[in-house]
Amino acid sequence: MTFSFTGFAARGGVTDHHADGWGIAFFEDKACRLFIDHQSSASSPLAEMVKRYPIKSKNTIAHIRKATQGHILLENCHPFMRELWGRHWIFAHNGDLKNYKPCLNGQYQPVGTTDSELAFCALLQGLRREFPGCQPPLDELFAALERLTREITQFGVFNFLMSNGQALFSHCSTHLYYLVRSWPFSTAHLIDADMSIDFAKYTTPEDRVAVIATSPLTDDEIWTRFEPGDLALFQHGALLKTVNVPVPADVAEKAREPLCKVCVESVLRADTIETTADVETELGIE
Numbered sequence: 470m471t472f473s474f475t476g477f478a479a480r481g482g483v484t485d486h487h488a489d490g491w492g493i494a495f496f497e498d499k500a501c502r503l504f505i506d507h508q509s510s511a512s513s514p515l516a517e518m519v520k521r522y523p524i525k526s527k528n529t530i531a532h533i534r535k536a537t538q539g540h541i542l543l544e545n546c547h548p549f550m551r552e553l554w555g556r557h558w559i560f561a562h563n564g565d566l567k568n569y570k571p572c573l574n575g576q577y578q579p580v581g582t583t584d585s586e587l588a589f590c591a592l593l594q595g596l597r598r599e600f601p602g603c604q605p606p607l608d609e610l611f612a613a614l615e616r617l618t619r620e621i622t623q624f625g626v627f628n629f630l631m632s633n634g635q636a637l638f639s640h641c642s643t644h645l646y647y648l649v650r651s652w653p654f655s656t657a658h659l660i661d662a663d664m665s666i667d668f669a670k671y672t673t674p675e676d677r678v679a680v681i682a683t684s685p686l687t688d689d690e691i692w693t694r695f696e697p698g699d700l701a702l703f704q705h706g707a708l709l710k711t712v713n714v715p716v717p718a719d720v721a722e723k724a725r726e727p728l729c730k731v732c733v734e735s736v737l738r739a740d741t742i743e744t745t746a747d748v749e750t751e752l753g754i755e
Contacts, residue, residue, distance in 0.1 A: 490546040491533045493519055494559040495526035496634030501557040502526075505546040527705075528632045532561035544581035548630075549589050551577060553597060554604040556633045560589040563683055564626030564642055571621075588627070592617050607636060611702050611710060614638055618700055619714050626720055630681065637703040639681050641695035642716050643724040646685050648692045649707065650678040657687045677706035684728050697724040 491513065492505035506515045532547035547561040562585035569584050576597060577590035595617040596610070604610065614631075618640055621627055628645055631638045639645060650657075654668035654676070681703070685692040695701065695711075697720065702710040716724070 489541045492546045492548050493531040494548045495529040499556040503550050507541055507543045528634050530559050530561050530630050545583045549586050553593050558633050560631045563628040566624040569624040588621050640700045642720050644728050645695045646692040647681045658689050660688045679703050679706045
């Protein structure tokens, strides 16, 4: 986890211009540990601490912000966290929703002024409305999230990552990539830092890790690009399901542009891990 975060954090002001805040959230059972900072991740003392923190989590979401809506303030930093069905939920968004004004009933209200947090509140309100008693089976939850995503994506670029610690959901409007590391593991080298790790030294045949990011984090692994509109479900380090939610024509046009030319709000990264107790100890992952 700290290997990927080292390269990812460099994009917040060193190898990229997303310097308007950052955050990282990692689950420990049904609760989540969240760190956010309005400083750039490349210069933040808190980011330096996280690089050395023994993170123990099977689901992690990190975010580096480039502000398009909302000032550079702590309350506008992603990921955002709320409670639903007795668990923490985490959400991070990359994009820009135009004239998005959902009708919120008061159960969930944004603290900051971003379109991202507004969309998160609307998603949770919709899920609670559809399943008021308790969390539904994963297939039903995914289907409900598809319907809600279909409503919101009409307002613009809506790349997002969302998790409750049990599963991780991702949606690609323009640019989003993933890879799954599994046995036999090999060496990986970061794009944004001269740093490599030989995963074979720390893993077993039972281990598996999925990594989702706005753009590839390593230059010697094969990353798969999601199609615009793909909504995906990951669990235990594996991609379980995808469905395509069509994006508006202007968003599809942005998806065809090179990533460096696309105006985005942020960069995203997530890990979902299936690992053994021995590897958890070695890597600081649980």
